[in-house]
Amino acid sequence: xxxxxxxxxxxxxxxxxxxxxxxxxxxxxxxxxxxxxxxxxxxxxxxxxxxxxxxxxxxxxxxxxxxxxxxxxxxxxxxxxxxxxxxxxxxxxxxxxxxxxxxxxxxxxxxxxxxxxxxxxxxxxxxxxxxxxxxxxxxxxxxxxxxxxxxxxxxxxxxxxxxxxxxxxxxxxxxxxxxxxxxxxxxxxxxxxxxxxxxxxxxxxxxxxxxxxxxxxxxxxxxxxxxxxxxxxxxxxxxxxxxxxxxxxxxxxxxxxxxxxxxxxxxxxxxxxxxxxxxxxxxxxxxxxxxxx
Numbered sequence: 001x002x003x004x005x006x007x008x009x010x011x012x013x014x015x016x017x018x019x020x021x022x023x024x025x026x027x028x029x030x031x032x033x034x035x036x037x038x039x040x041x042x043x044x045x046x047x048x049x050x051x052x053x054x055x056x057x058x059x060x061x062x063x064x065x066x067x068x069x070x071x072x073x074x075x076x077x078x079x080x081x082x083x084x085x086x087x088x089x090x091x092x093x094x095x096x097x098x099x100x101x102x103x104x105x106x107x108x109x110x111x112x113x114x115x116x117x118x119x120x121x122x123x124x125x126x127x128x129x130x131x132x133x134x135x136x137x138x139x140x141x142x143x144x145x146x147x148x149x150x151x152x153x154x155x156x157x158x159x160x161x162x163x164x165x166x167x168x169x170x171x172x173x174x175x176x177x178x179x180x181x182x183x184x185x186x187x188x189x190x191x192x193x194x195x196x197x198x199x200x201x202x203x204x205x206x207x208x209x210x211x212x213x214x215x216x217x218x219x220x221x222x223x224x225x226x227x228x229x230x231x232x233x234x235x236x237x238x239x240x241x242x243x244x245x246x247x248x249x250x251x252x253x254x255x256x257x258x259x260x261x262x263x264x265x266x267x268x269x270x271x272x273x274x275x276x277x278x279x280x281x282x283x284x285x286x287x288x289x290x291x292x293x
Contacts, residue, residue, distance in 0.1 A: 005048045028104040039078040040252035065146035077120035080215035091179040162223040214251035
């Protein structure tokens with residue numbers, strides 16, 4: 001699993017390098033794509049490290065566990081919220097093309113990033129607020145296995161955490177369905193070149209929807225894992241490992257597919273940097289040969 005995570009981290013590194021080497025940082029959808037890549041990379045590193053530490057029963061002081069929880073909880077929500085924002089950007093580009101330059105400018109992209117992180121921090125703030133109010137100062141120096149369960153002292157806390165996750169789930173699903181229906185209407189009414197562009201945007205929204213669905217199902221995992229824990233510890237560990245692969249690792253491996261490969265402009269730039277400039281030379285030689293014929 002660590003080898004697989006390393007492969008996807010390398011792919012994300014190439015995509016992030018391509019983003020900063022070209023002028024992609026002037027376009028809102030590419031800025032949001034870069035935020036997704038950075039968030040995914042951080043989550044992959046942290047979850048893989050925590051997975052290894054849990055298998056060797058590694059313990060740490062609680063103050064350090066709090067820091068780990070803040071980062072992991074925040075960026076667990078950053079990816080689905082950013083995907084929702086990317087879907088809205090596609091909706092504006094296709095359904096409101098005349099206002100796209102105004103609504104999706106670089107300045108508004110920076111505001112959008114702040115809003116994304118603000119919304120993503122709410123679940124973490126709620127859990128930690130109850131945690132800080134329930135423990136004494138001596139608790140932070142205790143050494144324990146770092147899991148989310150150590151922050152939940154009361155049964156109603158897990159219910160509250162699940163309720164917040166389900167609220168996010170419903171809101172994001174409503175936004176995805178709304179954008180899909182609106183773009184579908186535009187796709188049916190479009191003609192000529194607009195049809196091709198609109199259907200491509202629709203397919204992008206569908207991929208976002210599938211990726212977002214996996215991310216959102218992750219929000220239901222704590223509720224399922226808490227129920228399984230009451231049955232068997234062994235089954236709980238197997239379910240948690242399955243959830244990690246299916247709902248944490250898999251959706252974060254789809255980001256390179258949605259924009260890194262399907263987007264022609266980004267894909268050509270990616271091939272250039274991945275092959276250390278050889279792709280451009282080969283393309284130039286091929287064009288010269290075609291002209292000679």
